[in-house]
Amino acid sequence: QIQVVQSGAEVKKPGASVKVSCKTSGYSFTDYGLSWVRQAPGQGLEWMGWISPYKGNTNYAQKLQGRVTLTTETSTTTAYMELRNLRSDDTGVYYCVRESDCGGGCYWFQHWGQGTLVTVSS
Amino acid sequence: QSVLIQPPSASGTPGQRVTISCAGSNSNIGKNYVYWYQQLPGTAPKLLIYKTNQRPSGVPDRFSGSKSGTSASLAISGLRSEDEADFYCAAWDDSLSGWLFGGGTQVTVL
Numbered sequence: 343q344i345q346v347v348q349s350g351a352e353v354k355k356p357g358a359s360v361k362v363s364c365k366t367s368g369y370s371f372t373d374y375g376l377s378w379v380r381q382a383p384g385q386g387l388e389w390m391g392w393i394s395p396y397k398g399n400t401n402y403a404q405k406l407q408g409r410v411t412l413t414t415e416t417s418t419t420t421a422y423m424e425l426r427n428l429r430s431d432d433t434g435v436y437y438c439v440r441e442s443d444c445g446g447g448c449y450w451f452q453h454w455g456q457g458t459l460v461t462v463s464s
Numbered sequence: 465q466s467v468l469i470q471p472p473s474a475s476g477t478p479g480q481r482v483t484i485s486c487a488g489s490n491s492n493i494g495k496n497y498v499y500w501y502q503q504l505p506g507t508a509p510k511l512l513i514y515k516t517n518q519r520p521s522g523v524p525d526r527f528s529g530s531k532s533g534t535s536a537s538l539a540i541s542g543l544r545s546e547d548e549a550d551f552y553c554a555a556w557d558d559s560l561s562g563w564l565f566g567g568g569t570q571v572t573v574l
Contacts (some may be wrong), residue, residue, distance in 0.1 A: 357549040367555065377563070385568075386552060386566065386567070387503075387554075388536075388565065389562055389564070389565065391562075401561060402562075403562050437508060444515060444518075446515075447497070448515045449510070450514045451499075451501070452498055454508035455508070
């Protein structure tokens with residue numbers, strides 16, 4: 343059974359950094375990409391970036407370039423998302439998502455973590 | 465502001481058909497597959513439609529997807545109370561080299 347389990351809620355002050363972990367199990371960690379998607383309170387979904395656990399390749403949303411870093415640790419099948427220089431509008435739920443390949447250039451967000459609430463407040 | 469534009473809300477009575485639109489551009493919907501996700505309150509999103517019009521196993525055939533040019537649609541036929549949720553369209557954008565989501569449509573069953 344595939345599981346994606348994220349770390350707990352965080353409260354940070356503006357200007358600080360946050361690092362959220364995502365522990366995966368039940369599949370070959372290096373075979374599938376991982377994306378991070380966030381959702382501000384009462385708002386829609388926003389894709390933040392993607393990482394390949396196989397080679398460590400990353401692709402970040404232009405809006406977050408320079409502030410976000412995605413990493414993986416193969417030995418523990420864990421992924422990490424670090425967001426720096428936090429602002430109040432970074433408050434929201436952050437999801438780690440394992441992708442699946444549906445063939446012919448099709449990829450979908452199949453296995454979602456439970457989400458991690460990050461609150462940025464002074 | 466989302467680059468994929470959805471109406472903020474839609475509603476219908478039980479048994480009715482509801483359609484949700486998703487407007488994009490040539491760099492996303494015009495060239496790539498469209499996906500639809502359903503998010504029930506307090507839960508993570510769940511895939512409803514992939515490859516524009518395909519349903520994963522377990523998704524009822526009441527849900528259907530389509531695309532024309534740079535716009536896509538999700539139709540829910542035989543609306544049921546358990547369909548009350550937020551629905552999001554998504555597509556890869558070639559210009560941004562990243563995924564885009566629509567702003568979401570809240571469906572209410574009257």
